[in-house]
Amino acid sequence: MNSLESKMAAFSRLLGIMDELREKCPWDKKQTLESLRHLTIEETYELGDAILKNQPNEIRGEIGDLLLHMVFYSKIASENGWFDVGDALHAICDKLIQRHPHVYGDVVANDEDTVKSNWERLKLKEGRKGVLSGVPASLPALVKASRIQDKARGVGFDWPNSQDVWNKVREEMEEFRAEVENGSDKMEAEFGDLLFSLVNYARFNGINPENALEKTNLKFIHRFNYLEEHAALDGKVLAEMRLDEMEYYWNEAKRKNI
Numbered sequence: 518m519n520s521l522e523s524k525m526a527a528f529s530r531l532l533g534i535m536d537e538l539r540e541k542c543p544w545d546k547k548q549t550l551e552s553l554r555h556l557t558i559e560e561t562y563e564l565g566d567a568i569l570k571n572q573p574n575e576i577r578g579e580i581g582d583l584l585l586h587m588v589f590y591s592k593i594a595s596e597n598g599w600f601d602v603g604d605a606l607h608a609i610c611d612k613l614i615q616r617h618p619h620v621y622g623d624v625v626a627n628d629e630d631t632v633k634s635n636w637e638r639l640k641l642k643e644g645r646k647g648v649l650s651g652v653p654a655s656l657p658a659l660v661k662a663s664r665i666q667d668k669a670r671g672v673g674f675d676w677p678n679s680q681d682v683w684n685k686v687r688e689e690m691e692e693f694r695a696e697v698e699n700g701s702d703k704m705e706a707e708f709g710d711l712l713f714s715l716v717n718y719a720r721f722n723g724i725n726p727e728n729a730l731e732k733t734n735l736k737f738i739h740r741f742n743y744l745e746e747h748a749a750l751d752g753k754v755l756a757e758m759r760l761d762e763m764e765y766y767w768n769e770a771k772r773k774n775i
Contacts, residue, residue, distance in 0.1 A: 532602065535588045539596075550593055557586045569731055615639065630670075637671030648672055660727050662716040670720075679721040686714045743770040 519527070538545040560582045567575035591602035616639050619626035626632045637648060645651060648671070652664045669675060676682045693707040719726045744766040745755055753762070 531584065531588055535585070535592050539592055545589075548589065548593070550590060553586060553589060557583070560586060565731075569728060569735065633667070633671045634673070637668060657727070659712075659716065659730065662713050663720060663726060666717055666720055676717070676721070679718070682714065682718045682721050686711070686718050689714045739775050740767055740770040743767075743773075743775050 540546070560579060564576065564579035564583060567579050587605075588602060591600070591605055594605075595601040614621045616636050617632075618624035618635065618639075619632065624635065626635055640651065641648065648668050649665060652661060652668065656664065666675075676685070689707065689711040693704070693711045695701075696704045696707045716726045719729065744763055747766050747769070748755055748758060748763070755763070
């Protein structure tokens with residue numbers, strides 16, 4: 518691995534390149550905070566994909582892309598006289614020290630739950646309006662549910678044990694099923710309650726529901742692609758196949774652990 522000096526030199530190199538691009542490149546000169554925003558979101562998802570696929574080289578590249586975006590935002594901010602990248606770095610360093618009193622102070626925290634609880638209490642002391650005010654409104658619903666539950670747990674609002682959560686899942690499942698059987702207009706609301714309780718149960722068992730669902734999405738895509746490709750190799754048209762014919766290829770993909 519590179520030394521601290523080498524890492525500092527690499528970061529300095531990136532800052533220098535950013536200065537040059539902002540001065541000389543027509544595209545880079547044109548960018549604003551708003552124009553970069555959607556690109557940053559896209560890069561974040563690309564990093565997430567690389568992590569789930571366990572692709573170290575891709576992860577390295579996507580981290581670089583995101584670092585570039587952070588430097589870009591800081592460059593634009595400095596041009597407006599707001600702050601520069603050094604201010605942003607010092608701000609996060611100060612925040613980390615302040616929110617880790619068990620490392621940089623005399624507070625005792627011997628487990629993860631205590632650390633999280635202290636973190637949320639410190640944020641409230643810093644002026645945060647409410648426990649849930651820090652959850653971004655634009656987060657995808659599944660991620661948002663996890664963050665809401667994490668933050669509530671940080672101040673002690675949580676189920677006492679996993680079994681109670683599972684009982685709640687079963688209760689919500691029955692309520693959803695009843696609304697479906699009745700054709701009620703409450704089906705959507707009950708389905709939302711069921712999903713929220715499943716996210717809660719996943720959290721109690723150390724499962725990230727967003728990662729779990731995305732891995733299942735990828736698995737389905739791989740198996741469906743196998744079905745489609747191998748059916749075509751056998752001269753079959755997917756839209757004209759019976760379900761049992763499709764299931765043959767699907768089960769073949771499962772046997773091959775695709």
